[in-house]
Amino acid sequence: MLHRRTLLQVAALGGLASSLDSQGAKAEEPAIWSAEYSATKAPGVELAIYRKRVGPPGGKPLPVLFFVHGSSASGRPTYDLTIPGRDDISMMNVAARWGYDVWTMDHEGYGKSTRTSGNSDIASGVADLTVAGDLVRRETGQERMHMMGESSGALRVGAYAMARPDRVGRLVLQAFTYTGQGSGTLSKRAEQAEYFRSHNRRPRDAGMLGSIFTRDKPGTTDQDVIDAFIKAELPFGDSVPAGTYLDMTVNLPVVHPDRVTAPVLMISGQYDGIASMDDICDFFKKLPNGDKQLTIIPGAAHTLVSSKQRFAFWRVMKSWLEG
Numbered sequence: 001m002l003h004r005r006t007l008l009q010v011a012a013l014g015g016l017a018s019s020l021d022s023q024g025a026k027a028e029e030p031a032i033w034s035a036e037y038s039a040t041k042a043p044g045v046e047l048a049i050y051r052k053r054v055g056p057p058g059g060k061p062l063p064v065l066f067f068v069h070g071s072s073a074s075g076r077p078t079y080d081l082t083i084p085g086r087d088d089i090s091m092m093n094v095a096a097r098w099g100y101d102v103w104t105m106d107h108e109g110y111g112k113s114t115r116t117s118g119n120s121d122i123a124s125g126v127a128d129l130t131v132a133g134d135l136v137r138r139e140t141g142q143e144r145m146h147m148m149g150e151s152s153g154a155l156r157v158g159a160y161a162m163a164r165p166d167r168v169g170r171l172v173l174q175a176f177t178y179t180g181q182g183s184g185t186l187s188k189r190a191e192q193a194e195y196f197r198s199h200n201r202r203p204r205d206a207g208m209l210g211s212i213f214t215r216d217k218p219g220t221t222d223q224d225v226i227d228a229f230i231k232a233e234l235p236f237g238d239s240v241p242a243g244t245y246l247d248m249t250v251n252l253p254v255v256h257p258d259r260v261t262a263p264v265l266m267i268s269g270q271y272d273g274i275a276s277m278d279d280i281c282d283f284f285k286k287l288p289n290g291d292k293q294l295t296i297i298p299g300a301a302h303t304l305v306s307s308k309q310r311f312a313f314w315r316v317m318k319s320w321l322e323g
Contacts, residue, residue, distance in 0.1 A: 029087070030054045032096050039135045041108065041128060048112035049105040049132050050076055052092045057139070062101040063169075064142045065321065067091065068129070070151035070175075071244040072204055072212060074111025075104035077232035078150065081225070081306055089225060091305050091314075098318055101140055105132050107156075109201070109241040119200040121243030122254045125156035126163050133160075133167050146321055148172035150305060151274060152244035158255035165261050172265045172317055175272055175302050178283035180252045182276030185215070185302075189249050196246035201239040206230045216301040217271035225306050257286035265293045265320040267313065269300030293320060 033056045037049040053062060067079040080092040087093065095102045106113040107128045109120040118124060136145055146169040149157035154173040161168045180186045196202065209230045213221040247254055264287055266280060277296075284294045295316050300309040307313070 029097060032093055033057075037135060037139075039131045041131050045108060045114045045116055047105055047108065047114075047128055047131060048075075049103065049135060050080065050092075051101070051103050051139075052080070052096045053101045054096050054099070057101075061141050062099060064136055064140055064145035065095050065100040065102050066129075066132070066136065066145045066147045067095075067102070067104040068125075068147065068149035068153035068156050069104065069107065069110070070149075070153045071248075072209065072240055073229070073233045074106040074113075074236055076106075076111065077229050078305060079104045081228055081232060083224060083228045089228075089306055089310075091310075094314055098321075100146075100321075101142075103132070103136055103145075105129075107241075111236050115237075117200060118241070119243030119246065120241030122152070122155050122159050122247045122251075124243060125152075126159045129156060129160045130164065133164065137167075143167065144169040146170045146172075148174065148317065149176075150303060151175045151177075152248060155244070155247070155254055158260055161262050162255065162259040168262045170263045170265070170321055170323065171260070172267065172320065174267050174304055174313075175269070175274055176255075176266055176280065176283070177248060177275045178253055178255070178257075178279045180248065180275070181279050183274055183279070185273040186248055189245060193246070193249045196242045196249065199242055202242040202245060203239050205238060206234060209233055212303060213301070213307075216269075216273040220269070220271065220299065220301040220309070221303070221307045229306065255283075257283050258288055260287060261289055263289050263291035263323075265295065265317065267295045267297065267304065267316060269302060269304055269307070269309070270296055270298045271301040274302055291323075 032052050034052045039047045041047050069075045069078045080090045092102045107120050107125050109115050147157045154176040210226055213226050297309050297312050300307050304313040
């Protein structure tokens with residue numbers, strides 16, 4: 001069993017890569033119910049919000065788990081990726097089968113949400129989550145929601161937890177960045193800081209989307225998963241908002257650990273080039289809630305959600321959420 005309140009290096013999770021155990025798809029899985037919502041953030045700005053759970057709403061409410069996407073792709077390609085003939089990729093399906101009422105969204109300027117003149121920075125992401133959180137509360141009756149964010153999505157989650165501690169349960173910060181010190185990826189990205197200041201959107205193509213999975217350590221994600229992700233995301237256009245890139249290159253820290261009072265799991269891949277270990281540990285040790293955990297997944301890079309090591313990630317996250 002993984003022990004809370006420790007710095008944990010996951011060195012061996014025997015058999016997880018070859019067996020889904022209770023986390024993944026089995027031959028006789030219950031049917032998953034899904035729905036799409038639209039919520040108004042401001043006049044003319046509609047946010048696309050997505051929901052999955054086992055069976056339709058009704059009866060005893062399920063605990064809520066909200067997934068928050070990163071800088072370069074929208075909610076469903078990140079957390080609800082589907083590949084014909086496979087049912088071991090969608091994080092939303094996996095979490096629904098754990099017993100959660102699972103949600104994600106497209107932030108302003110991403111996916112099916114309204115494309116605006118804004119840059120969808122971290123502060124804008126907090127405003128998005130406030131709107132989405134109100135919708136979740138109305139639909140589920142739950143006052144709090146567990147939250148998981150990847151990369152800049154983890155920054156959005158952390159910033160929301162600072163702003164609305166009354167609305168969050170347990171947090172999972174995956175590929176989180178605190179100050180950016182010692183980050184090779186962010187140092188390189190900072191060379192374009194002036195562009196991010198002067199442009200509210202930045203270009204992205206198939207090559208850029210593929211690099212999310214290969215820039216730190218090629219081979220950590222199956223190629224068919226990468227191809228499916230690119231195919232799912234490219235229909236939303238050849239550009240995305242630049243705000244989170246600007247925040248991560250010139251405005252860090254945007255999340256202050258002493259103001260995050262919820263229980264926190266920080267989890268990163270062994271080869272993640274976004275945050276240095278010193279930076280992660282500095283944030284971790286400053287978190288005030290003693291119910292905290294830091295886990296490094298061996299053999300993984302920046303993104304864990306659909307990587308080859310996703311089974312290890314799922315196991316750790318499920319254990320954490322169960323408290």
